Amino acid sequence: MTDPDGGLYSTQDADSEGEESKFFVWTAAEIRDVLDHKADAFTTTYGVTRHGNASTGSAHGFEGKNILEFVGGIDQRPTLAEARRKLLEAREKRVHPDRDRKVLTSNSPSRLRSQSPRRCGHSYRLADTRATLAERCYMPYLPQAPTAVLC
16 A cells, blocks of 8 residues: 555555445355365355355345455464465456555554554664654655654
């Protein structure tokens, strides 16, 4: 969700092709089409049902759709890596949801906090990292860049 200059986009739409979450949800049949004989292990481990595990009766049209939620044992994750890769590859062929490409500087404090060294695994001092991120991500979008960044 970053622009080429390092700014962070505002949001991503939930719908694509006029359907809520179409890019993100799956029917059991779609998963079987992609995974073939390996679909059973995947659908069990990710809570997929033929009738869909997403909320039924909602106004969002989720009937028969599944939200992939890992419900298996942790030892099952590595064995399904190839299946996840295939599904992600298939999903990339779908129409992507639109993205609001505005870069809002008003969200800077919370966004900079989310990219702090602990979260990113860097060893920099927190203030230095936030100042660097602010300079790289937000200063280009301010009408007049201040001479110092206070974190």
